Every structure is written in structure tokens, then in C-alpha cells.
Amino acid sequence: MNPNQxxxxxxxQQQNQNQNQNHSQTPVDFNDEDRSVLESQIRESLETLxxxxxxxxxxxxxxxxxxxxxxxxxxxxxxxxxxxxxxxNVNVPEEVLAYIKDGRNPxxxxxxxxxxxxxENQFTNGKISxxxxxxxxxxxxxxxxFPDEAAEILDARLETLALGDDGLGEAxxxxxxxxxxETFDADVGEITGKDFDFYQSTVSGKVGAPHHQxxxxxxxxxxxxxxxxxxxxxxxxxxxxNKVMTLAELEARMLMxQQQNQQQPSVPSMDLxxxxxxxxxxxxxxxxRLQRQMELSKYDNMMSRHDKDFIVRIQISQLLTDDPAADxxxxxxxxxxxxxxxxxxxxxxxxxxxxxxxxxxxxxxQSAQTPVSGSTSQPGQQLMPEQQGQSGQSPxxxxxxxxxxxxxxxxxxxxxxxSDSSLGMPGQSQNHPHQHLxxxxxxxxxxxxxxxxxxxxxxxxxxRRRPKAAHVAAEGALGKISVxxxxxxxxVIQVQQRGHAGSISQSDAPRNSPLPATHHDLGxxxxxxxxxxxxxxxxRKTLRSIENVYTAVLRLEQLIREQVRLPxxxxxxxxxxxxxxxxxxxxxxxxxxxxxxxxxxxxxxxxVRFLSFSKGKRIIPRLVHHLSIDQILALTTTIIANFxxxxxxxxxxxxxSASGSLVAMQQREETxxxxxxxxxPTLAFLAETSLQIVNxxxxxxxxxxxxxxxxxxRPALAFxxxxxxxxxxxxxxxxxxxGPQPDAQEVYQSSELYNHLFNSLRGNLVTVFPxxxxxxxxxxxxxxxSPISTGSTVSPMEDLHAWQFLATLAIGxxxxxxxxxxxxxxxxxxEKVMLAKSGHVPIDIxxxxxxxxxxxxxxxxxxxxQVAT
Amino acid sequence: xxxxxxxxxxxGASMVEEPLDLVRLSLDERIYVKLRGDRELRGRLHxxxxxxxxxxxxxxxxxxxxxxxxxxxxxxxxxxxxKVPMLFVRGDGVILVSPPSRLS
Numbered sequence: 001m002n003p004n005q006x007x008x009x010x011x012x013q014q015q016n017q018n019q020n021q022n023h024s025q026t027p028v029d030f031n032d033e034d035r036s037v038l039e040s041q042i043r044e045s046l047e048t049l050x051x052x053x054x055x056x057x058x059x060x061x062x063x064x065x066x067x068x069x070x071x072x073x074x075x076x077x078x079x080x081x082x083x084x085x086x087x088x089n090v091n092v093p094e095e096v097l098a099y100i101k102d103g104r105n106p107x108x109x110x111x112x113x114x115x116x117x118x119x120e121n122q123f124t125n126g127k128i129s130x131x132x133x134x135x136x137x138x139x140x141x142x143x144x145x146f147p148d149e150a151a152e153i154l155d156a157r158l159e160t161l162a163l164g165d166d167g168l169g170e171a172x173x174x175x176x177x178x179x180x181x182e183t184f185d186a187d188v189g190e191i192t193g194k195d196f197d198f199y200q201s202t203v204s205g206k207v208g209a210p211h212h213q214x215x216x217x218x219x220x221x222x223x224x225x226x227x228x229x230x231x232x233x234x235x236x237x238x239x240x241x242n243k244v245m246t247l248a249e250l251e252a253r254m255l256m257x258q259q260q261n262q263q264q265p266s267v268p269s270m271d272l273x274x275x276x277x278x279x280x281x282x283x284x285x286x287x288x289r290l291q292r293q294m295e296l297s298k299y300d301n302m303m304s305r306h307d308k309d310f311i312v313r314i315q316i317s318q319l320l321t322d323d324p325a326a327d328x329x330x331x332x333x334x335x336x337x338x339x340x341x342x343x344x345x346x347x348x349x350x351x352x353x354x355x356x357x358x359x360x361x362x363x364x365x366q367s368a369q370t371p372v373s374g375s376t377s378q379p380g381q382q383l384m385p386e387q388q389g390q391s392g393q394s395p396x397x398x399x400x401x402x403x404x405x406x407x408x409x410x411x412x413x414x415x416x417x418x419s420d421s422s423l424g425m426p427g428q429s430q431n432h433p434h435q436h437l438x439x440x441x442x443x444x445x446x447x448x449x450x451x452x453x454x455x456x457x458x459x460x461x462x463x464r465r466r467p468k469a470a471h472v473a474a475e476g477a478l479g480k481i482s483v484x485x486x487x488x489x490x491x492v493i494q495v496q497q498r499g500h501a502g503s504i505s506q507s508d509a510p511r512n513s514p515l516p517a518t519h520h521d522l523g524x525x526x527x528x529x530x531x532x533x534x535x536x537x538x539x540r541k542t543l544r545s546i547e548n549v550y551t552a553v554l555r556l557e558q559l560i561r562e563q564v565r566l567p568x569x570x571x572x573x574x575x576x577x578x579x580x581x582x583x584x585x586x587x588x589x590x591x592x593x594x595x596x597x598x599x600x601x602x603x604x605x606x607x608v609r610f611l612s613f614s615k616g617k618r619i620i621p622r623l624v625h626h627l628s629i630d631q632i633l634a635l636t637t638t639i640i641a642n643f644x645x646x647x648x649x650x651x652x653x654x655x656x657s658a659s660g661s662l663v664a665m666q667q668r669e670e671t672x673x674x675x676x677x678x679x680x681p682t683l684a685f686l687a688e689t690s691l692q693i694v695n696x697x698x699x700x701x702x703x704x705x706x707x708x709x710x711x712x713x714r715p716a717l718a719f720x721x722x723x724x725x726x727x728x729x730x731x732x733x734x735x736x737x738x739g740p741q742p743d744a745q746e747v748y749q750s751s752e753l754y755n756h757l758f759n760s761l762r763g764n765l766v767t768v769f770p771x772x773x774x775x776x777x778x779x780x781x782x783x784x785x786s787p788i789s790t791g792s793t794v795s796p797m798e799d800l801h802a803w804q805f806l807a808t809l810a811i812g813x814x815x816x817x818x819x820x821x822x823x824x825x826x827x828x829x830x831e832k833v834m835l836a837k838s839g840h841v842p843i844d845i846x847x848x849x850x851x852x853x854x855x856x857x858x859x860x861x862x863x864x865x866q867v868a869t
Numbered sequence: 870x871x872x873x874x875x876x877x878x879x880x881g882a883s884m885v886e887e888p889l890d891l892v893r894l895s896l897d898e899r900i901y902v903k904l905r906g907d908r909e910l911r912g913r914l915h916x917x918x919x920x921x922x923x924x925x926x927x928x929x930x931x932x933x934x935x936x937x938x939x940x941x942x943x944x945x946x947x948x949x950x951x952k953v954p955m956l957f958v959r960g961d962g963v964i965l966v967s968p969p970s971r972l973s
Contacts (some may be wrong), residue, residue, distance in 0.1 A: 543895075546894075613894065615897040
């Protein structure tokens with residue numbers, strides 16, 4: 001490498017010298033001679049370095065001196081290079097150094113760089129050609145569509161093209177360079193900024209001066225076609241020719257032009273200069289304005305009128321009010337703070353008139369300014385009304401607010417203006433392009449405001465005329481969709497109060513099935529009846545009252561238990577308290593029982609319904625324990641009066657419960673329950689009352705109830721038995737009876753009642769008995785008894801009541817009546833006695849049967865044993 | 870429920886009525902209870918509490934079973950009945966309580 005390189009420098013030196021001679025005039029970056037020296041120096045230093053390395057590696061005692069020498073040489077070499085640095089100006093790209101560091105060939109870098117340059121050059125050439133094509137296309141289209149403006153625009157393009165515009169031209173738009181005009185004369189004035197027509201002076205300079213003048217004249221005459229034709233070939237020259245002229249060429253051209261100008265008379269040049277300046281400036285300004293307007297209106301007409309109307313309608317619909325003064329929150333608050341009331345009718349008219357007023361001011365003020373930019377006018381107008389409203393009007397209103405109506409209108413108009421300014425703004429924004437085109441501000445804004453108002457009015461009227469439906473039912477949808485808005489808010493669910501309970505539609509018809517075949521629950525029997533239309537609610541009502549009675553009774557019992565713990569002294573406050581509680585609970589229980597409701601009010605009587613539930617029957621004895629005599633009387637009266645309707649009567653009669661069905665069993669249970677629960681208190685009461693009451697009840701009983709039918713039920717029999725017995729006892733006035741002695745009238749009455757009873761039962765006495773098992777049971781007159789299959793189901797207890805009744809009947813009977821009795825029940829007696837004696841039944845049952853029969857017979861003075869078998 | 874409002878006022882009780890009050894009204898009545906596991910009970914309600922634990926008397930339990938015939942893919946439904954004189958039902962298995970359906 002070294003020998004090659006050493007050979008090269010001498011050749012290079014020769015070449016360098018040659019080159020230096022040739023290019024002595026042209027400045028070069030570095031001297032070749034110096035370069036070769038540098039290179040040799042670098043080589044020497046490198047060699048020295050390697051020598052040092054070797055020395056260090058093979059270190060010997062004598063090598064120290066050698067080392068010193070070599071280091072010295074190295075240092076000297078470096079110093080030399082350092083001295084040369086001023087003469088040299090070599091720029092080595094960093095990348096080359098990087099290449100060397102990586103160990104790559106630096107020539108590689110050079111080749112790569114050349115490739116890159118070539119490619120970028122190609123790329124730029126492509127860009128240029130594309131832009132050129134575009135320019136041609138654009139110009140042709142421009143001429144086609146905008147023949148008027150095309151000439152101006154093309155002239156502008158012409159200038160920028162000729163100048164090799166680098167973007168700085170935009171900044172120097174303002175061609176008015178006043179200072180230059182002052183300091184320099186007209187000749188210089190034509191050269192300042194862009195005004196200087198380089199193209200004219202340079203390119204046309206090639207063609208010739210007359211050509212130049214010709215162009216100018218034609219431009220002044222605004223004949224655009226010829227200059228276009230002329231510009232085209234010259235443009236072509238400019239394109240293909242020196243796009244970027246070197247400075248030397250530029251200077252040459254300028255010199256030539258100046259020579260030409262000087263050759264020509266100076267006056268025309270001055271004229272030309274002026275003519276260049278004025279129309280150019282004016283045209284340029286016009287072009288700028290046009291351009292800006294076009295840029296700004298680039299996105300115009302995106303929305304059709306229909307779209308605009310749509311949007312406006314949406315916005316306006318939100319503003320719909322019947323009374324804008326009341327609906328607007330801020331207006332309302334303002335009024336409150338001012339303490340004045342405004343009429344809503346005055347607002348729109350005054351707003352229209354008042355709005356025109358301030359806008360007059362604003363427009364007049366603005367017309368004084370130079371209408372440079374339309375954008376500044378818009379915020380100016382926006383601010384105007386508000387400023388006036390705030391500054392001018394509001395203090396005035398504050399001062400004179402309480403006085404005259406005129407002030408109201410003033411402030412209302414200020415309000416309106418403030419509120420309308422929001423409406424006015426879109427109008428003004430719409431006006432902006434109009435303003436920009438230079439029409440008069442005043443008429444424009446007024447008309448636009450008026451149009452806006454009309455539009456608003458139209459939309460409001462339309463919306464009012466066509467109220468939006470509260471419900472929307474789309475086709476095919478299963479139901480209505482409710483559309484809520486401020487005018488039609490979502491309704492709150494109203495819970496209907498009790499008063500409407502009665503008017504509930506009769507959705508479920510009253511179930512008039514008095515004989516449900518498989519009815520498990522007797523309590524529901526009455527569900528089909530009732531005053532109110534809702535049977536279920538009646539039932540629930542009754543159940544509820546039963547529960548309330550239970551609660552009351554439980555409370556009563558609890559109180560009774562607590563009574564034990566109370567002090568004996570009745571004046572003690574706790575005792576009083578207890579008494580109060582006790583009486584209160586009693587009252588509650590009694591009221592829940594609802595026994596004293598007038599009889600004919602509801603059918604069936606609530607008490608009857610109460611007693612239709614077994615748990616209702618069960619609570620009676622416990623309740624009665626706490627009731628007063630009067631209350632018990634009332635209870636008994638009610639029971640008797642409505643005896644017919646008692647469930648035990650209606651469904652418990654023997655003929656009904658003849659069948660062995662489940663319901664019949666239940667009926668029997670219920671009847672038993674009734675007999676065991678409800679009857680005893682009443683009967684006990686009856687047993688201790690006076691004849692008058694007994695008679696009264698008796699009469700009531702017979703009056704209200706169909707004896708023949710009712711007599712088939714055991715409770716009725718029991719009642720009758722007790723009644724009869726009591727009355728008989730009382731009639732036989734004896735000292736052992738309680739209470740007042742019955743007087744004659746009562747006695748008479750009771751005997752009358754007895755007779756009445758007897759007569760009504762005459763002929764039907766057999767029916768008093770429950771249906772028996774024997775086939776020999778003869779059907780009573782007019783009554784059919786369905787036989788029961790087996791006799792074992794018939795217990796002697798069932799007959800008991802019948803026999804008892806008959807016995808009591810017999811007691812009070814006269815002889816003739818007794819005969820009738822005997823004749824009627826003869827069969828029955830025989831049957832029973834036979835059954836007892838036959839031995840088919842067990843002994844104890846036989847005994848019981850016999851005892852029953854003897855009840856009756858003994859009353860007659862007979863005995864079962866007397867019966868002939 | 871209008872009927873419960875009507876009921877409350879007529880009975881003189883408070884207007885506020887809880888759902889469990891309706892169960893209370895059914896005390897000592899025959900009721901129908903639906904349980905989880907496709908079971909139903911019909912019996913006389915003797916006692917209950919807020920968890921709907923119940924004591925039922927004279928109960929008849931009905932279990933509904935769906936037999937899937939794997940071969941054919943059909944399903945057949947059958948019921949199993951049993952009677953219990955007195956029964957305590959744990960409340961968390963109770964789905965609903967109602968009066969027995971009138972037509973059943």
C-alpha cells in the first residue's frame with residue numbers, strides 16, 4: 001500500500017499542479033499540493049506509530065533510545081500537520097469515518113452517495129414534470145370555467161414562476177413600499193419586492209423590447225387571450241430553459257435589460273413602471289381577496305336547505321314555549337331580582353325593532369373601518385348587543401325599574417336582545433359570507449334577522465299545530481312506546497285508594513255455586529256472595545276480622561293473666577291502666593266481631609260469614625268469656641235471626657249431608673264444632689234469661705227461618721230444644737226459676753209460639769231425624785230420605801238431638817198434640833227399639849239408643865220397654 | 870293490592886299489610902304449598918313464621934317426576950303421592966303458598 005501510495009503522490013502532484021493552473025480563477029476547497037503533503041505526512045505518522053508498536057513489543061534495553069527517536073518523529077509529524085491545518089479545508093463526512101471505523105471501504109461510501117444523488121435527482125425531476133403537467137391542466141381548466149379571473153391568476157402565476165418563487169413572495173404581499181418610493185425614484189420603485197417584473201425584463205428580454213411593450217398594452221386592455229398565447233411559449237422557454245439560473249446568468253440578463261432600458265427612452269420606462277405598479281397592485285389585491293374568499297368558502301353548500309331547516313327545527317323545538325318569560329329560568333330569575341313583571345306579548349315585537357337599532361349603530365361604526373376582514377365584523381356585532389345591554393341599559397333599568405311601563409319595555413327589550421342575540425348569532429354567521437362579498441351590512445343583517453324571526457315563528461306555529469303524540473306505535477310492534485319530553489313527563493304510578501275498591505271491574509263473576517262438590521274449605525262457601533263485587537276480597541275481609549278477633553282475644557287473655565299480678569287496691573293507677581287496656585281490647589274484639597250490624601245490611605251477615613270459618617267458631621267461646629250479657633244477647637239474636645244462613649244450616653241439613661262424600665264429612669265436623677263451640681254460650685245464656693227474651697228470640701227464630709227446613713239441622717234442633725225447654729220451665733212458674741216471674745202475657749205468648757211451632761212441624765216430624773240406615777224407614781210425607789248404606793255410620797248421638805227435641809216438644813204439648821206426636825214418630829220409635837233389641841248392634845250402642853228413645857217416651861209418660869216387639 | 874286496602878279499612882286494621890299477613894289469614898285453613906324439587910303440598914296450615922317454616926296437618930304431598938326415555942327421547946310425566954298426618958316444612962324450600970285452587 002505504501003509504495004503505491006508513494007508512487008501516486010508524484011503523479012497527483014503533477015495533476016494537481018495542472019488542475020491548479022487551469023482553475024486558478026475558480027476557488028477551490030483545498031490546494032492539491034498541500035493535500036499531497038498532508039497525505040504523506042499522515043503516512044509517515046502511521047509508519048512511526050507502527051514502529052513504536054514493534055519497539056514496545058520487542059522491548060530491549062537498547063530500544064529505549066529508538067523508542068524516543070520514534071516518538072519524537074511522531075510528534076514532529078503531528079506538529080507539521082497541525083501547522084498545515086489553516087491552509088487546508090477538507091470536509092470529510094462523518095459517515096466516511098464511520099465506514100473506516102467499521103472497517104469498510106470508504107470508496108463504498110462515495111459510490112453510495114453518488115447513487116443517492118442520482119436517484120434524488122430523478123425523483124425531483126419527476127416532481128417537476130408532474131407539477132408542470134398539473135399546471136398545464138389547471139390552466140386549461142381555469143380558462144374554461146373562469147375566463148374572467150383566469151387572466152389575472154395566470155399573470156400572478158407568471159410572475160412567481162419567473163422569479164423562481166421560493167415562498168418568500170407571500171410574505172412580501174403588500175406591494176406598497178412607501179418608504180422606497182420616497183427615498184428612491186421611480187426607477188427603483190419598480191424593482192422593489194415582487195413588483196419588479198423579472199420575467200418581463202429577463203425572459204422577454206430575449207425576445208425583444210417591442211414584444212415587451214406589446215404585452216404591457218395588451219394587459220392593460222384586458223385582452224386575456226393573446227397574452228395567454230404569448231405567455232405559453234415563453235412559459236415553455238422558462239420551463240425547459242434555465243429554471244434556476246445561476247447568479248452569473250442572472251447578472252448577465254440584468255445587464256442586458258438595463259442596457260435595453262437605457263436604450264429606450266426613459267419616459268416610457270417610467271410609464272411602464274407606473275403602469276406596472278398600479279394595475280398590478282390593484283389586481284393583486286383583488287386576487288388576494290378572491291383567493292381568501294375562495295379558501296373560506298371551500299366548504300360551502302355542504303348542507304342543503306333541507307338539512308339546515310332540519311337542524312334549526314330541532315333547535316327551535318327545544319325553545320318552544322307558550323310563555324317564554326316564564327319558562328326561561330334566567331329570565332325568570334332576572335324578573336325576580338328586578339321585582340318587575342313583564343308581559344310576554346311585548347317581547348317579540350320590541351325585540352325586532354330594538355334589534356335593528358343597535359345593529360344600526362354597529363354597522364355604521366363598522367363601515368367607518370376599512371372592510372378588510374369579515375371575520376372581525378362578526379365578533380364585533382356579537383359583542384355589540386351584549387355590551388349595550390350590559391353597560392347602557394341595565395343601569396338605566398336599575399334606576400328606573402319601579403316607575404314607568406316604558407322602562408319595562410326597555411328592559412324587556414334588552415332581555416329580548418340578550419336572548420335573541422343567541423338567535424342572532426347564527427344569523428350573523430350566515431351573513432358572514434355576504435358581508436365578505438361587500439354588500440351593505442345594514443340591510444343584510446336586518447333582513448337576515450327578520451328572516452330568522454319568521455323562520456322561528458313558522459316553526460313554532462307548526463309545532464303547536466301538530467302536537468307530538470305521547471305514544472308511538474310502530475308497525476308490527478306489540479304495544480305503544482311512550483315518548484317522554486318536558487311537556488309529557490313520565491307519569492307516576494297512582495295507587496288507587498280504598499274508595500275505588502268497590503268500582504273494580506267485575507272481572508271474576510260472583511261464583512254462585514252454593515254447593516261446591518269437592519270443596520275442602522267451607523269458609524269459602526260464602527265467597528260467591530257479598531255486596532262488593534270482589535268475592536275474594538270479601539273472604540279476605542272476613543279472615544282478617546277473624547284474625548283481629550283472635551289478636552284481641554289473645555290480648556284479653558294475656559291481660560287476664562296479668563291481672564293476677566296486680567295489686568288488689570283498685571285505686572292503684574296500674575289497675576286503672578289495666579282496666580283501660582282491658583276494656584279497650586274488649587271493645588276491639590267486639591267491634592271486630594261485628595255482631596251488631598243491622599241485620600238486613602249485607603247478605604250474608606258479617607257474623608254469619610265470621611262463623612262460616614271453623615276458626616271463627618272456635619274463637620267464640622273464648623270471646624264470649626269476656627263479653628257482657630248484652631253483647632251475648634246481641635250475639636245470640638244475630639245468630640238466631642240469621643240462622644237460616646248459617647253454613648251449618650245451609651249445608652248441614654241432613655238431606656244434604658246424606659251422601660258419604662268428603663264435603664259431607666266436613667259438614668258434619670263443622671256442625672259438631674258449631675254445636676260444641678258456638679252453641680253452649682248462647683244456650684247457657686238462654687237458659688238464664690227471662691221469658692220475655694226467650695219469647696222474643698223464639699218468635700224471631702220462627703219468623704226469620706223456615707222451621708221445616710231448619711229443623712233438619714241439629715243446631716236448630718238444639719236451639720229449639722233449649723228455647724222450648726226454657727219457655728216451658730218459665731211457664732211453669734216456679735220459685736226455683738231465676739229472674740222475674742213471667743207475667744201472663746208472656747206465658748200466653750210462649751204457648752202461642754209453641755203451638756205455632758208444632759203446627760209448622762206437624763207432619764214433618766220424622767224429618768227431624770237424620771237419615772237412618774234401615775230400609776224400613778218410611779218416607780215422610782212429602783219428604784224423601786235417601787237411605788244410607790250401612791247402619792254403623794249412624795251413631796246414636798245423631799239421634800240425640802232429635803229425641804231431645806221431641807221430648808221437649810212433648811212436654812209442652814197438650815194431649816191432642818201428644819197424640820199427633822206419637823202417631824208421627826211411631827215408626828221411628830219402633831225402629832229404634834227394634835234395633836236396640838235385635839242385637840245387631842253392640843250392647844252399649846243399644847243401650848244408648850234405648851236411652852234416647854226413652855227420652856221421648858218418658859216425656860210422654862211412656863217407656864221403651866213398653867213397646868211391643 | 871286494592872283488595873288488601875279495602876280489607877284493611879273495613880276490618881279497622883292498619884293499612885299497612887305485609888305479605889305474611891296474607892299467610893296469617895290462611896291459618897287453620899287448607900292451603901297449597903309449592904316446594905322446590907317439583908313438590909306440592911296440600912294441607913291445613915297450623916303454624917308458620919317469617920322464614921315460612923310451616924307446620925301442616927293432614928298433608929298430601931305430590932312429587933312430579935319426568936321420566937326421559939333415552940332410547941326414544943320422549944318424556945313422560947308421573948306423580949307420586951303420599952299422605953302425612955303432621956308435617957314440619959323448612960321455609961327455604963318453599964316457593965309459594967296459596968289457598969287451594971277452587972277447581973282442583
